[in-house]
Amino acid sequence: MLQPAPFPMSRPRRLRRAPWMRALVAETRLAPSDLIWPCFVIEGQDAAEPVAAMPGVERLSIDRLVRAAERAARLGIPAIAIFPYTDPARKTAECEEAWNPENLVCRATRAVKAAVPEVGVMLDVALDPYNALGHDGIVRGEEILNDETLAALEKQTLAQAEAGADILGPSDMMDGRVARMRMALEREGHSNVAIMTYAAKYASAFYGPFREAVGSGGALVGDKKTYQMDPANSEEALREVAADIAEGADMVMVKPGMPYLDICRRVAETGTPTFAYQVSGEYAMLRGAIDNGWLAGSCVPESLMAFKRAGCAGVLSYFALEVAEALAG
Template identity: 65%
Template structure:
């Protein structure tokens, strides 16, 4: 398509910026409460339900606090909450069996939240790092993160979460073949309507530090995650990952992190026309909040602008710790 732009002064682009009403009429992308997924941290570890020092305003929640978050989400019109557990280090093992224990805290929270506020969709995290003594998303053998055995473990974890009542499974591990394995397992177990939101293009990013504090993985992590998470210098590879996950049965796909990877979001959306999400990760949140607390940025303005950028780049929605504050400003 060839753009036809008349010359000045026939074409004065500022005409449509002159008043608030004209700017509203010309706005191409908008942010809605319905675009938000709210990630929350949960814990049953005594004394751990406190604010996370590297994420101002974000707290770990008990079972009661998680239910209160679901009630708040329903009141504000936020359609979904994503759960991330902080696990007692004493129960972490190299075999990660707590990840698929039917009575683990995450599964208790899923069941309680669905009973209390069934209209809010519950998304879970499918990765072993909250339960892994090595801090990795997969099982470790001789210093190597092993793929196929990890996928088997992830399937057991996902089945337990589905039985507890999860609506959306979020595989964040970046193991090869896990989407196909999860989809086959859900079909075989009768969970045909469970949605999979795949972390299809998850990068080995330096922006995850505060999250690892929040889930207690920072001290446990041995080495790095570069053998399974993506190289930040690659974009064509992201498309291959997304294509594979769609072919294996993903209903939605995600790019992570968010703002530093908006070019990837745009390529994914343009190429596949699939429901596409991004995660405004902990480091992005912490960076903006640090500037806000220093008086360098306006909290509300920078929050909403950052979220609008995701929509402009092609996102159908965004996981963000700002969700409740943004929802209050946007309105249902």
């Protein structure tokens, strides 16, 4: 039986003594190619609006978004996720603006793909930016209807695919939505469009700043607990992931991120490409602590490394651009 070496012969600090040595033996690496950058788009020309709840984040007009995508490409970020700030006048109970081929995200997608075709574009498939009541599904009385919502999501899916989206992210948490989307994409000749499903999306308190960024928070009537997951559950996440994979998802996502690293790990162990969304509340906490001098800026790559260490293939993060710039030196 192999005996442990006496203490003077076993010195783990030998592998930590210099930067080159630490780099040589690093078990996990973070690169710009691990990042997806979520961006907010508004109407207008050469316009930028700060998001008060997310210091450092702005809503950008389409022309500015294109320039931001060009910058992301130069830094090696492979994809951006585009979210709209929808004019309240366009929000209705039936959410028709969601599948308008001239809506904000469809126009933004066409502009980005025309200018920077090498950057992937991801779009959300959910009704909340277009819903007068702020929900991800069609509302009747006090109920969020599942199957009626699927019909709307199918139309939204096809509008976004036809605009040129590379990845569609169903974030609605309706039952059966991935199968409905995949069948529609195949039927209409969009078989190369990937689906990154928000498979384990929790009914979390960490989404508040995002809802301000897209203008859906003030409209929300009630809560989303009848369709988003209970934060107490982990086995349920695995069932949701298995169902979405069986329905045709290519990648899966856990949302939020840092409070759910245990879920990230368990989902990644299924062997499916797994992503985490470092959501707006996580961003706001870290940004606030950094701006007040309570935390060093190095806490950001450390937080992203945690997702990689947990087994994630990549991370959606509002810090993506500045982290990519830091990694570029």
